[in-house]
Amino acid sequence: MSRKEPIHLPAEIIRIITEYLVAEDPAGVLNLARTSKTNYFYCQPAIQSAVKSLIFHDIKIAIPRPRRKADLKGIVNRLVKRLKAADTFDCVRRVFIAHPKLLQAKSPFDTTRFYEEEDEWRQPCLSTLLSFNRVDKHTTQYGQWLETPLRRHPREYRKCDQGLPSELYEPVAKLIEILPSVTDVIWTWSPSVTPCILDVLHRKKPQCGLHLDYFFGEYVFDRDTLNVMWHSSPSLQSIRIGPDSHNFRGSFAQRERLLRSVIGAPNLKELRLSRNEKAPNIRSENEHLSEKLSLEALHFESTSSFDDDILYGWSHYIDLSTLQTLKIHGRLNGDDLFNGRSQLNRTFPYLRALRLNISSDELRPAEFYESVNNFLHTLPQLTELELDGWHSMINIESLVAYHGPSLGRLKLLNPAAWQFVNEKEIRLINRACPLLEELGVPLNRSQNELGLYRALASIRNLRSLYIHYEILPFQVHEASRVKMTSSNESVSSHTNMPLDDPSFDEFQSQPCERVDYQEHQLRNGHVERIIVDSIIDQKLASEIFQVIADAKPLGSIKLNNLTISVSGSNYGHSISMLVDTFGKSWYVRHINASSRGRGLLIMAEEIQSAEENAGGYGLIPESIEPIFRRAFPEQQHLQRLETRQPRKTSKKLGTKRQDEMGPSTWKHHLRAAVPAWSPRSSTSRNKRREKISLRSGKASWGMLIE
Known part of the structure; x- marks a missing residue:
């Protein structure tokens, strides 16, 4: 495939x-400048302004501790x-007035560290902004900018309430x-916005929107505290309602006052509720909305x-017909939510983004x-669709034929029992979704997924990919995935399941205690395969990323x-216990290339740390240990981390080993080689193919424990 010649535009048009x-x-200025030398020459006067606009787009003011007013x-x-020295006052679009320490904590009640040093804003590095694709997240709504808000400990709210006088x-x-x-x-920062800031927004900055997050704790319902100026503020555009403290439930009167304050905001566009609670019913006879x-x-x-x-x-207080985005993260209760009088069985004429959790x-x-499936076909064409608990009865072919032309994000994760997409369906998604940039799919972990990776790489505009591997008992379950519903429970419990495999030796053919599948006990060989399939280490995760990235078409x-x-x-068997014991989740990404562009640097980071892992490699169940030892004899020295005796090393050597053995981050330098089957390879034009073998199973386990 030949590269297209760049279009030469007049200098006036480029300016x-x-x-x-x-x-x-x-960021578009920098991308345009890289297309050709001519465009770089004409873009040069605007490059400095573009860089300033990127770096100073967001600024943060971290409010100090109360004792440091x-x-x-x-x-x-x-x-x-800083703004004056860089002459960038006109580049600032968003001002974050924040707590000095916003946490991405292991849990909302993590008591390890509350404060660090004052988190004053520093202008970010341009390469950092571009490499993480953060420039695409410059939006006007806070909720869209940050899908998962950062958390802080609930007790920190009380410290905010002790905070600074308004004049400060x-x-x-x-x-x-x-x-x-x-x-x-x-x-x-705190439950109430100070009057001086609201006064500036109302009088001097009517075009500026106000966004409130982490809005209240139990103390906020005091009548004097609630009597603040943001009630019915025309500047309020988005708000998140709900305490972080899980043991707090406000009385009816308290919740009613809060609801009235939100309803009175004339320009409110986004409402985020941290709890799935019913709206309080305003029973005043003299008041009608x-x-x-x-x-x-x-x-x-x-x-x-x-x-x-x-x-x-x-729905008594919100006009659902005006919604453009509806996201429900909680599991939908009941099997008739899309029939009869349900609020979900209605028309959403302006809906563009939808998330539903239909798992069970x-x-x-x-x-x-x-x-x-019928409900999804009554909606207008969506740009974002997320379905937790996807089932193959929600047919992908008809789904992408209907919504595909406009879809930019499609995520079908946490699937129902024995549900995964195949190569044919991925290629259907590729053909029907030309604008798709973010995709999440469940795959069957078979140790032979190269065809699936090539199909995923064929999606030209794909930037972010989520792969959910479904671990199934090898050569045991052969029922059609479409038939796996409560209406066909007999399919999943048939008595003619091929539990005996001719390839198993004597040990592998023995039943494994405490590992069952429906009413059947799995063999040791099945358990061994499940363990191997569950193990994805840092190196294998990086190689999966490399294979997909290298197979992307030219110009994509x-x-x-x-x-x-x-x-x-977890439907009727204990396979999930095995997977939780040995499985890990990874986030793999590109980071800055090595010096002079001679290599490609890929970083794989563990999403869930070892301390949080449900099982952990040092906590192998006693009934599984013989199978694990037989499959991985090189790991005989495995022992619990807390029982290991530290070796005496020098401070310098100890620091080096600690860096090398860090469990959460692993860097892997890869040569910028192109597989022969990649469309970018010259050999592919001659229809030559080179088989790429991924390290999986036993071969990858060596990277897990040193």
């Missing part, structure tokens, strides 16, 4: 394009000096006032169960999946990141 890109998409003025003054926020208000192009103020909220986005963030009554309760601990009836978008997870279905 008009660069002026637009500097304001709307600064005087520091706030100094923090703002130092920030103003004057430097922050003055800074917002002198920023000519600011469009958003994101407040994550003349107009419902016309929201664009509604999120139910909790992963707990979700009843139709919840959506029905909020039990098999659902076929009629349920048919109703979900580069694959930026890959997320890998494994699971074993």
